[in-house]
Amino acid sequence: MNIAPGVNSLRTGPNERGRFGEFGGRFVAETLMPLILEVEHAYNQAKADPAFDADLKRHLKEYVGRPSPLWFAERLTRHLGGAKVYFKRDELNHTGSHKANNCMGQILLARRMGKTRIIAETGAGQHGVATATMCALFGLPCTVYMGATDVERQAPNVFRMKLLGAEVKAVTSGAGTLKDAMNEAMRDWVANVTDTYYLIGTVAGPHPYPMMVRDFQSVIGEEAKVQLREAEGRLPDAAVACIGGGSNAMGLFHPFLDDTSVRLIGVEAGGHGIETGEHAASLTGGRPGVLHGNRTYLLQDDDGQIIEAHSISAGLDYPGIGPEHSWLHDIGRVEYVSATDREALTAFQLCTRTEGIIPALEPAHALAHVTKLAPTMGADQIILMNLCGRGDKDIFAVAEHLGVKL
Amino acid sequence: MSRIAAKFAELKTQGRGALIPFLEAWDPDQATSMALLRGMPAAGADLIEIGMPFTDPMADGPIIQAAGKRGLAAGVKVAHVLTMVREFRQDDAKTPVVLMGYLNPILSYGPERFCADAAKAGVDGLIIVDLPTEEADLLLPFSNANGLDFIRLIAPTTDEERLPHVLNGSSGFVYYVSITGITGTRSASAEHLQAAIPRLRKATDLPIAIGFGVRTPDQAGSASRIADAAVVASALIDTLSANLDEHGKALPGAVEKVLDQVRGLAAAVRG
Numbered sequence: 001m002n003i004a005p006g007v008n009s010l011r012t013g014p015n016e017r018g019r020f021g022e023f024g025g026r027f028v029a030e031t032l033m034p035l036i037l038e039v040e041h042a043y044n045q046a047k048a049d050p051a052f053d054a055d056l057k058r059h060l061k062e063y064v065g066r067p068s069p070l071w072f073a074e075r076l077t078r079h080l081g082g083a084k085v086y087f088k089r090d091e092l093n094h095t096g097s098h099k100a101n102n103c104m105g106q107i108l109l110a111r112r113m114g115k116t117r118i119i120a121e122t123g124a125g126q127h128g129v130a131t132a133t134m135c136a137l138f139g140l141p142c143t144v145y146m147g148a149t150d151v152e153r154q155a156p157n158v159f160r161m162k163l164l165g166a167e168v169k170a171v172t173s174g175a176g177t178l179k180d181a182m183n184e185a186m187r188d189w190v191a192n193v194t195d196t197y198y199l200i201g202t203v204a205g206p207h208p209y210p211m212m213v214r215d216f217q218s219v220i221g222e223e224a225k226v227q228l229r230e231a232e233g234r235l236p237d238a239a240v241a242c243i244g245g246g247s248n249a250m251g252l253f254h255p256f257l258d259d260t261s262v263r264l265i266g267v268e269a270g271g272h273g274i275e276t277g278e279h280a281a282s283l284t285g286g287r288p289g290v291l292h293g294n295r296t297y298l299l300q301d302d303d304g305q306i307i308e309a310h311s312i313s314a315g316l317d318y319p320g321i322g323p324e325h326s327w328l329h330d331i332g333r334v335e336y337v338s339a340t341d342r343e344a345l346t347a348f349q350l351c352t353r354t355e356g357i358i359p360a361l362e363p364a365h366a367l368a369h370v371t372k373l374a375p376t377m378g379a380d381q382i383i384l385m386n387l388c389g390r391g392d393k394d395i396f397a398v399a400e401h402l403g404v405k406l
Numbered sequence: 407m408s409r410i411a412a413k414f415a416e417l418k419t420q421g422r423g424a425l426i427p428f429l430e431a432w433d434p435d436q437a438t439s440m441a442l443l444r445g446m447p448a449a450g451a452d453l454i455e456i457g458m459p460f461t462d463p464m465a466d467g468p469i470i471q472a473a474g475k476r477g478l479a480a481g482v483k484v485a486h487v488l489t490m491v492r493e494f495r496q497d498d499a500k501t502p503v504v505l506m507g508y509l510n511p512i513l514s515y516g517p518e519r520f521c522a523d524a525a526k527a528g529v530d531g532l533i534i535v536d537l538p539t540e541e542a543d544l545l546l547p548f549s550n551a552n553g554l555d556f557i558r559l560i561a562p563t564t565d566e567e568r569l570p571h572v573l574n575g576s577s578g579f580v581y582y583v584s585i586t587g588i589t590g591t592r593s594a595s596a597e598h599l600q601a602a603i604p605r606l607r608k609a610t611d612l613p614i615a616i617g618f619g620v621r622t623p624d625q626a627g628s629a630s631r632i633a634d635a636a637v638v639a640s641a642l643i644d645t646l647s648a649n650l651d652e653h654g655k656a657l658p659g660a661v662e663k664v665l666d667q668v669r670g671l672a673a674a675v676r677g
Contacts, residue, residue, distance in 0.1 A: 017540065027509060027536045029465045031561035031586055034568060173471060179462065186464045191587035193563055289510045290536065291462060303483045304514025306461040 010257040010333055013324065018207020018294075021330060023323035026206040027290045031190050036293075039197075040208040042113045047215070056108055063137070064093050064100045066219065070227035071387075075354040083237065083377035085370055087357070087387040088224045088252065097360065097389035098220060098248045099130035099201060105216035107134040110197035117192065118142045120199045121185040123150055123178035123244065124315030124362065125157025126389055127201030132166035142166040145184045148176035150314045157393050175308040178244070178318045182292050202245025203322030206293030210322050217251025224384055225255055236384035238263040238373065242366040243336070244280065244316035246325045248388035253334060263335065266325060267369045269311035270338035280309035282321040283329050283336040296323040312341035312401065313361035315389070339368035345401055347371055348391065360389030361397070409502040409530045410555050410578040413452060414613040414634060423630030424452035425675040426615060427668050428506070428639035430473035431456055431490060432482035433646065438656040439477075442646075442664055443494050447501045449665040450672020455533070455637060458487050458507030465535045467590035469640040472647060476654055484515045488527040495528035504531040504557060504578070512545070521548035531555035531578040539572045546575055555579075560606060562586050562598075569609045579613040582606060582633065584620070590640025593619035599632045623674030630675045638671055 013020040026036055046052040060066040071087045090098040110118060118140050122128030128144040135142035144161055148170040151158050161168050174180035182205075189198045203210045203217070221239075228236055239256055241249035243266040256262045271279035279285060282297040289298040291306060299307040299319035309319040328334040339347075347367035351359045359367065363386065370385050377383070391398070399406050407415070417424055427449075429442045446454050459474035459482055466474070491503050505524065512520045512534065524532070532554055537545060539558065549556045555578025563586060564572055573580065582602065584594035594602075599616060606614055616629040617637030629636035645667050649660035 026538065026540050028538060029535050029561070029583075030538050030559040030572065031465075031563050031583060033538045033540070033561075034563045034565065173468075174461065183462050183464050187467070187588045190465065191591065193586045289513055290508075291510060292464075293536070298510070300510065300514065302514070304460075304511035305478065306510070 011254060013327070014207060014211055018211070020324045020327035023288070023296050023326040024207055024210055024294050026293060027295065028206050028293045029190065031193065035189070035193055036206050038113070043109060043208050043212050046109055046112055052108065052112065056105055059104050059108065060101065060219065064104055066093070067223040067227070068092050070224060070231060072231065073355050076351070077374070079354050080371055080374040082374040082379065083381040083383045084379070085374055085383050085385060086228065086236070087385055088220060090220055090248065090386060090388045091357070091359065091390035095126070095130045095133050096392065097126040097130065098217060098251060098386070099127045100133070101219055101251065102201065102213050102216040102247060103127070103130040103134045103199060106199045106212070107138060110199065111138060113197065115195060115197035116140065117196045118199050119145070119185050119188050119196055120201060121145045121178065121181040122201065123181070123317055124313065124360070125150065125154040125161065125393060126315060126360070128166070128168070129157050129160050129164070131199050131201070132161040132164035135166060136164045143188065144168050145171050145181040145188070147178060147181045148172045150177055153397055154314055154393055155396070177308065177314070179306065179309070186292070202247040203250045203324060204245045204292055204294060204296070204320055210294065210324055213247050214250045214254055214324060217247050218254045220248065220251040220386060221253060221255035224252065228382070228384060232382060235259055235262050237377065237381040238265060239384045240265045240267065240366050240370055240373070241386040241388065242267045242316060242362045243321060243325065244269065244318045244362065245320070246322040248386050250322055250324060252386045257333060264333065265369065265373070266334055266336045267366045268336060268338040269313055269316035269365055270340040271310040273340050274338060278310040279338065280311040280316050280318060281338045282319060283325065284338050286319070288326065291320050294323045296320050296326045297329070312344060312397070313365065315360070315362040316365065337369055339365040343368035345398065348398060357387065358391040358395070359387055360391045361394045363388045408553065408555060408578065409500065410453065413502050414579065417452060422676055423633065424615070424635035425450055425626060425630065425672050426453045426455050426635050426637040427451045427642055427671070428455040428457060428637060430470065430477050430643065431458055431487045432477040432480040433473040433643070434476040434650055434654045434656055435480045436486070438661060440490060440493065441661045443490060444497070445661060445665045446668055447498055449668035451501065451668060453502040453504060453635070455504045455506050455639070456487060456490065458484065458505055458511060460508040460511055463508060465588055467588040467640065469590040469643050469647070473643045484511050484520070488523050488529070491529050492527040502530040503528065504533060505529055506533040506535070509534055509537050517545050518548045521545070521552040521554055525552035525554055529554060531557045533557045533559065533581060535559070539574065542575060557581055559583050562602065573610050576612065579615050579635065580606065580610055581637070582614055582616050583618045584616050585618050587618070589618055591619070593621065593625060596628055596632070599629065603633050623670045626671045627674035627677050636675060642667055
């Protein structure tokens with residue numbers, strides 16, 4: 001498990017105000033403030049309770065299927081001709097992505113708090129499916145807010161959620177994507193304060209969510225560290241993950257933050273290219289502001305109005321980023337780069353053909369960067385990439401982009 | 407004495423509460439919302455609340471969301487909202503004006519510059535929905551330095567223990583969000599208000615306004631008597647939006663229809 005961080009550790013955040021440096025915080029309406037404090041209190045208690053940890057571990061092992069394997073992508077490595085590439089295979093989790101780690105943690109917390117109704121927002125539908133799954137498992141009613149645009153482009157996941165018994169509400173406000181779904185989920189929560197638990201899917205939102213979701217996702221990096229030590233006897237030289245809100249990246253990076261020899265690289269969605277303005281790269285193309293309860297880098301215009309993000313991947317299509325990433329960006333511990341829609345599509349196909357793994361379009365962005373990075377590194381060096389989701393949900397979108405009729 | 411304090415003191419001598427109508431800046435365009443603002447005092451507004459449009463108004467229901475969207479489509483910016491108030495002040499030195507909005511456009515404008523410019527324009531108070539007490543230090547030093555009242559929202563979820571904390575540093579009046587929910591969706595019962603407001607009175611000497619779910623003259627009259635003021639927003643925007651053509655332009659008489667409604671509400675408050 002975690003080694004206790006020392007005084008110079010980068011792993012001690014957030015502070016008591018929920019801040020990572022100047023980012024994070026609790027920017028919500030007063031109606032929600034007492035609820036957020038209640039979640040924080042309950043989470044702190046759960047974290048200190050060995051019974052909660054044991055229950056979570058059992059569910060992660062026996063239901064989610066952890067630990068996820070670490071895979072040496074040998075053919076891909078040969079193809080790229082450079083560093084050895086390892087995949088942390090979180091796409092093999094139950095429900096097909098890393099989202100299950102966080103959903104399991106939070107649903108156990110919600111049960112502990114006596115909440116009887118669960119709401120969630122979803123972009124690609126991965127978090128929605130994971131939430132609907134846990135709700136089915138525990139017999140809790142579930143409402144998932146999803147942008148109307150995403151409902152259309154992620155039809156298989158919408159059907160999955162419905163099969164699992166969740167109510168999927170299509171959100172038509174704004175551009176009908178993840179940002180708008182999150183607004184609508186917040187509005188639901190304000191109106192249903194007594195019985196409802198808001199299960200946020202990424203390391204964003206008001207404190208304690210960025211911290212809590214990071215903690216639940218850190219199992220990714222912790223396992224990978226142990227597995228890589230077994231396989232190679234050492235740390236990776238670089239760890240790479242894609243970033244929308246940033247939960248899979250935070251989960252991979254956090255256990256490595258104090259290992260200064262490990263380059264940490266987050267890959268944002270470059271959409272049609274940063275220069276076109278049509279992208280979802282908040283750190284590369286945004287500036288600090290406040291949205292959805294926290295202060296972080298945001299895509300916004302000169303007057304502080306939020307700009308719609310664009311990405312081929314519905315899961316990265318978010319104009320903000322988790323506040324801890326904003327902080328890690330500003331202090332320079334993590335490098336943030338971007339990959340375009342086109343680069344992600346190419347990487348998607350490469351992964352499928354060389355490794356027999358159909359990745360989600362989200363980690364295809366991470367892989368796109370790995371394909372640039374690996375050839376610049378030596379054969380004795382190691383890249384660890386989080387393959388955070390599988391691509392079944394994306395085959396229709398990919399077919400369309402490739403001009404194939406299904 | 408601030409304009410807000412003076413107004414409530416004056417109303418106290420008249421033995422009645424205040425009517426605070428709301429309009430969204432530049433909904434559906436600059437001229438219409440300016441005409442509404444100018445017409446409100448004569449129609450019976452005691453204070454006026456102006457909404458500053460934001461792309462992601464998390465506490466607002468569909469009615470005010472749509473109003474904000476129309477304002478943004480018309481091109482409104484933070485500076486334009488301040489200009490509205492400056493122009494209003496040329497003819498009206500007495501009616502307090504309160505701006506209600508979300509934090510990000512203010513942060514983008516610069517909190518210090520915003521408070522200075524707002525005070526200069528003749529704004530009296532600020533209600534920032536997503537700036538709870540826990541984060542108030544981002545704005546409070548600047549609103550204080552410029553003599554702007556920092557109006558706090560109190561919700562039904564705010565318990566006794568939290569109440570003094572939330573009220574600490576608040577001024578002008580206290581805004582009681584009467585329902586757990588978003589704007590324009592449902593209304594609190596008179597029984598709820600009759601229990602909630604005395605609880606709040608024990609914790610503050612500031613006047614108390616009731617908002618969220620106050621729609622009809624009856625509700626406004628009742629709220630202004632149980633508390634000290636009634637805020638009416640979505641019901642007025644409903645009327646305005648019902649008087650827009652298919653392109654979103656105000657139909658002839660739209661402003662008068664809204665002002666008529668304000669007159670009806672004002673009559674009930676004057677009971």
